Every structure is written in C-alpha cells, then in structure tokens.
Amino acid sequence: MTTPTEGLTTCYCGSKYWDGNICASCGETASAGTTRTDEIRFEVGKRYTTGAGRDYVWEFTILKRTAKFITILDFHGHNGATKRVGITVLDGIEMASPLGVYSMNPILRANREVA
Ligand SMILES: [Zn+2]
Numbered sequence: 003m004t005t006p007t008e009g010l011t012t013c014y015c016g017s018k019y020w021d022g023n024i025c026a027s028c029g030e031t032a033s034a035g036t037t038r039t040d041e042i043r044f045e046v047g048k049r050y051t052t053g054a055g056r057d058y059v060w061e062f063t064i065l066k067r068t069a070k071f072i073t074i075l076d077f078h079g080h081n082g083a084t085k086r087v088g089i090t091v092l093d094g095i096e097m098a099s100p101l102g103v104y105s106m107n108p109i110l111r112a113n114r115e116v117a
Contacts, residue, residue: 014069016046030069042095042112044072049116052100052108060108061116062100072098074110 006019006026013020017027024031044050044064052060062074065084073086087098087110096112 014043015067028066028068041091044089044096044098044110044112050110050112051114051116052110053114058108060100060110062110074098074100076100 006021008018009020009032011020011032012018013025013028013030013032015025015028015030017025019026020032044067046064046066049061049063051062060076062076065073065075067073067089070089071086072089073084076083076085085100087100089096089098091097098110099107100110101108
C-alpha cells in the first residue's frame with residue numbers, strides 16, 4: 003500500500019485521495035464515472051427532499067455513499083431509521099427511491115437539496 007495522493011477526480015464518497023486506482027476513503031475503484039463532473043450527485047451530510055407538490059414530502063440526509071448506493075437517515079419519524087438505497091442516474095442527475103419502487107413512489111433527486 004502506497005501513501006494516498008490527492009487526485010484530480012473526486013470519488014463518489016467525496017474523497018479526492020487515491021491509493022493508485024482505489025479510493026483511500028471508501029475503497030471504491032476509480033471508474034469512468036468518478037471523472038464526470040457534470041453529474042449531479044448525492045453528497046454526504048446533505049439533506050434532500052422527494053419534492054413538494056405531493057400528498058406527503060419526505061426528507062433524507064445522506065450518511066454515507068458508494069458509487070451505487072446511498073445510506074440515508076429518514077427525517078420523518080421512524081426513530082432515526084437508516085436504510086441503504088440503490089442509486090440510478092437519469093439525465094445526469096442521481097436519483098433514489100427510498101420508500102421502494104411502486105406506482106408513483108416518491109423519488110429523491112440529487113438536485114433537490116434542502117437548504
Ligand atoms: Zn471513495
């Protein structure tokens with residue numbers, strides 16, 4: 003293992019430090035995806051909403067993430083429950099379905115950050 007060095011690309015977890023091809027923080031392998039800077043991603047520590055205009059609006063904070071999954075904290079009760087949800091990308095924006103996939107399920111979008 004060599005000393006991690008700061009690279010030009012940012013890992014999905016937010017780290018810029020790489021040990022060769024491996025992220026020094028989360029162990030993720032650098033992939034083509036990590037070099038995309040135009041993609042809007044979920045960021046650790048930030049809070050996102052499923053969006054207004056629905057019967058119910060949910061908010062979730064990103065606790066940690068990998069390239070394909072986010073671990074989120076549910077802000078609406080559930081006793082601080084956390085869950086791991088898969089990420090999909092549509093039109094360069096990351097999305098996740100924290101309540102599961104069903105008809106009209108609420109979708110978390112990385113461009114709907116709660117201030
Ligand atoms: Zn990482």
